[in-house]
Amino acid sequence: MSRSPIMDTTAQLVFHSALVLSLYLLFAGHNQPGGGFVGGLVAAAAVAVHYVAGGIDDVRSLSRLRPWTILGGGLVLASLAAISPLVGGGSVMESGALEADLPVLGHVKVTSTLLFDTGVYAVVVGLMLMVFEAVGEEAEPERRP
Amino acid sequence: MSWLVLLHAVVGVAILLAASHLGRWAFGVGAVPMVASLGYVAANAGDVADGGATDDRLSWVAGLDLTLDLRFDGFGLLMLLIISGIGVAIMAYGASYFSPSARTGRIAGLLVLFSGSMVGLVLSDSLLAVYVFWELTSITSWLLIGTNDTDPRARAGALHALMVTGAGGLAMLAGFVVLGQAAGTYSLSGIVADPPTGGSVGVALGLVLVGIVTKSAQYPTHAWLPGAMVAPTPVSAYLHSATMVKAGIYLAARLAPAFGPVGAWRPAVIAIGLVTMLAGGLRALRQHDLKLLLAMGTISQLGFMLVLVGAGEPEATAAGCVLLLSHALFKAALFLVVGIVDHEVGTRDRRELCGFGPGWGPVKAITVISAASMAGLPPLVGFVAKESAYEAFVHEGAWGPVVLAGLVAGSALTIAYSVRFATTVVARPADGAAEVLAPGRWFVAPAAVLAALTVAGGLFVAVLVEPVVDAAAVVLDPAVGEVHLSLWHGLSAALALSLLTYAVGALLVAGRSAVARAQLVLRPRFGGEDAFVAVVRGLNIVAAQTTRVVQNGSLPIYMAVILLTAVVIPGGALVTYGEWPGWPRFADTPLQVLLAGTIVATATAASVVKRRFGAVILLGAVGYSMSLVFVVQGAPDLALTQFGVETLSIVVFMLVLRNLPARFEQRRPAIATWLRVLVATAVAVGIFAFAMVISGTRLPRTVAPELIERSLPEAEGRNVVNVVLVDFRGLDTLGEISVLVAAGVGVVALARAGRRPNVEVEEVGE
Numbered sequence: 001m002s003r004s005p006i007m008d009t010t011a012q013l014v015f016h017s018a019l020v021l022s023l024y025l026l027f028a029g030h031n032q033p034g035g036g037f038v039g040g041l042v043a044a045a046a047v048a049v050h051y052v053a054g055g056i057d058d059v060r061s062l063s064r065l066r067p068w069t070i071l072g073g074g075l076v077l078a079s080l081a082a083i084s085p086l087v088g089g090g091s092v093m094e095s096g097a098l099e100a101d102l103p104v105l106g107h108v109k110v111t112s113t114l115l116f117d118t119g120v121y122a123v124v125v126g127l128m129l130m131v132f133e134a135v136g137e138e139a140e141p142e143r144r145p
Numbered sequence: 146m147s148w149l150v151l152l153h154a155v156v157g158v159a160i161l162l163a164a165s166h167l168g169r170w171a172f173g174v175g176a177v178p179m180v181a182s183l184g185y186v187a188a189n190a191g192d193v194a195d196g197g198a199t200d201d202r203l204s205w206v207a208g209l210d211l212t213l214d215l216r217f218d219g220f221g222l223l224m225l226l227i228i229s230g231i232g233v234a235i236m237a238y239g240a241s242y243f244s245p246s247a248r249t250g251r252i253a254g255l256l257v258l259f260s261g262s263m264v265g266l267v268l269s270d271s272l273l274a275v276y277v278f279w280e281l282t283s284i285t286s287w288l289l290i291g292t293n294d295t296d297p298r299a300r301a302g303a304l305h306a307l308m309v310t311g312a313g314g315l316a317m318l319a320g321f322v323v324l325g326q327a328a329g330t331y332s333l334s335g336i337v338a339d340p341p342t343g344g345s346v347g348v349a350l351g352l353v354l355v356g357i358v359t360k361s362a363q364y365p366t367h368a369w370l371p372g373a374m375v376a377p378t379p380v381s382a383y384l385h386s387a388t389m390v391k392a393g394i395y396l397a398a399r400l401a402p403a404f405g406p407v408g409a410w411r412p413a414v415i416a417i418g419l420v421t422m423l424a425g426g427l428r429a430l431r432q433h434d435l436k437l438l439l440a441m442g443t444i445s446q447l448g449f450m451l452v453l454v455g456a457g458e459p460e461a462t463a464a465g466c467v468l469l470l471s472h473a474l475f476k477a478a479l480f481l482v483v484g485i486v487d488h489e490v491g492t493r494d495r496r497e498l499c500g501f502g503p504g505w506g507p508v509k510a511i512t513v514i515s516a517a518s519m520a521g522l523p524p525l526v527g528f529v530a531k532e533s534a535y536e537a538f539v540h541e542g543a544w545g546p547v548v549l550a551g552l553v554a555g556s557a558l559t560i561a562y563s564v565r566f567a568t569t570v571v572a573r574p575a576d577g578a579a580e581v582l583a584p585g586r587w588f589v590a591p592a593a594v595l596a597a598l599t600v601a602g603g604l605f606v607a608v609l610v611e612p613v614v615d616a617a618a619v620v621l622d623p624a625v626g627e628v629h630l631s632l633w634h635g636l637s638a639a640l641a642l643s644l645l646t647y648a649v650g651a652l653l654v655a656g657r658s659a660v661a662r663a664q665l666v667l668r669p670r671f672g673g674e675d676a677f678v679a680v681v682r683g684l685n686i687v688a689a690q691t692t693r694v695v696q697n698g699s700l701p702i703y704m705a706v707i708l709l710t711a712v713v714i715p716g717g718a719l720v721t722y723g724e725w726p727g728w729p730r731f732a733d734t735p736l737q738v739l740l741a742g743t744i745v746a747t748a749t750a751a752s753v754v755k756r757r758f759g760a761v762i763l764l765g766a767v768g769y770s771m772s773l774v775f776v777v778q779g780a781p782d783l784a785l786t787q788f789g790v791e792t793l794s795i796v797v798f799m800l801v802l803r804n805l806p807a808r809f810e811q812r813r814p815a816i817a818t819w820l821r822v823l824v825a826t827a828v829a830v831g832i833f834a835f836a837m838v839i840s841g842t843r844l845p846r847t848v849a850p851e852l853i854e855r856s857l858p859e860a861e862g863r864n865v866v867n868v869v870l871v872d873f874r875g876l877d878t879l880g881e882i883s884v885l886v887a888a889g890v891g892v893v894a895l896a897r898a899g900r901r902p903n904v905e906v907e908e909v910g911e
Contacts (some may be wrong), residue, residue, distance in 0.1 A: 041789025134896035
């Protein structure tokens, strides 16, 4: 299997636009269709395009974070987001909202559940990376001398 | 008083962390929380003298109503005296017994943590906290027995103890829950003050009794205690004679006054206790290892205690408190003597010990005093304990004589093994035998203090022991009234029974060779240790057989089981409760017909196509069509998710397919094909019927409108699907992503395990 320049270029194009789309889904999810789970799926699909173009090595070169770090980090983030209200005397999974007027973006409202949703996002992406790590390597010997 | 438990925990962990730097000082530091605990007892003894109690409520998660309820009362005072008093002696002794090393520091730290767990156990007023501390003592005991972790016997002994006491603890937890539900409170004092009634209470008490029996090494679960004797002797002296094994006695004492008359509690407890007392005494007479002799003696004495405190009779309860105290004093001292002998001579087998010369005088004196107290001789505190025990049962009408007969026989055996122990240590050295160096002064001092207390407790029983026992017994059973303890009660039935005990004991000692021969013949061929091994082996066999049947490795069978379960269980409910809603409208839009047609066509094609690759593509088409159906139905979130999942499924399928043959195998017999068709059809029909009935069932009130209404004001979100996922049902989502993480780790682990032939895979198990 040799690298195809068409696939490489397409992968670069698709990858970044898909990542932006996934982030949009993540942030918009609370009010529009979307959310952390769907966002994570789209991001994972973007990674899959890279895999198709360049195999597991390309996927690994995308980030220095290892798959298990992303996977575990996501769970830790979501758990922290879930129990953090306890510190202030609230109950588990209690949510709050923060509103602000930012330059460029305009009026922005962020809820604390976004943190939780980001954790879900990271878990989904991490899981897909784990799958590539687990079964994605098997075709390698054909390419290596 | 919660600081007392915390202090133990902090000091214990600190010692563990600094183990290698502390050396012998580990024991000095470790004694600090125990001394503090004694100080607390001294400062607050006045508050609990007349059945009073001090409560302390430590709230740790106010939002979840989680609190730690502690209660210090007279019985707690007695237990704290034993736990912390003996603890200080053990710490002082440990500094001489162990040579300084990191492992020594670890033992000291664990002893402090254990002591803290015991303190927590006897101070807890909540059944659930009692359970937690109970298991903490089991775990610290496990670590301490297995101190010498390179010795397989130590590991086996530790595991045996943990499995038996841990399993008993679980049964006890179930009993606590039933008891707590029946009473409407988990407060120990509340339950005892107002005992619940009903059929479930009997079951609960039975389960709690399992915990008591296992923890206090009663027959038939006693075998872990002799096995635990592989621990260093200070550990055995502290955990397995003075304190931990008394946890069961403690709980029995708390519950018995309230539940003594309920169901079979009293006959069961008395029968178990008497059997344990007699069998333990007989086995003690068979031992050559002095430590095992003491362990069997401990089992026997624990049986004695269970009879006393478990009967739920006021006088017996008070006698049980005296025995608790006196046993802790004499048995700890005797264990310390065994430790000294073992330490100086290198063996504790009475056939290899050939007497001790000059310099051993103090050790011999300690041995004689403590063994005499164990045998119940005046003027020692052990005599007072036994006298009051006899006194308690003399007044019982129907079952008193039976119990008394058992107690007299058991006490006579106690005399016999006390003599067997004492004569070994007291013996003069044979002529020409090598001189054994005398132990150092500080090594003997802790045991000497305990022996002195045994004497003082007997001579000044009215001043030293009576107030403590009085405070303890009154709180257990208000019917106890004033407790009067003295060495001389006048010519009473109890005194006559004591004399009878001495006579039988003397006969047993005089005819010891005949007794030994009889024991050799009558010795049971199948002991508690064998029973434990048999149970564990049986469990392994059952587990292996179950795995062989349930996990036979055939993927088609797994699939068939899963799919048929998914059809049969909801299908059964459908047939029983469901109503056929009638056929719905054929279609809302022509688009639905088109999509449904595509789904049916591609699904059918996927099931008959010969190549795996083609099947995956066709399955993907089914999935994408489904997401289009969601779009048409107006569920964009669902459609998006379905679309993403479908895409990634195809990618993963492709990855896996590279390692499989391009075509499906075709060589299976025709019958297998037909079976598959049958299962598939059953699933199809089942799911179809289920979907029809469910969509036709309209509950009068669903949660959907309420969730939609609450979405924006409460969770600041307009997308109710997402709000449900991350807010209203956020904990569910948290659970689901935990499953995802576990699945991810599992996938990588499985794939890697199969991929590396050059890495040796360690064989697990046999």
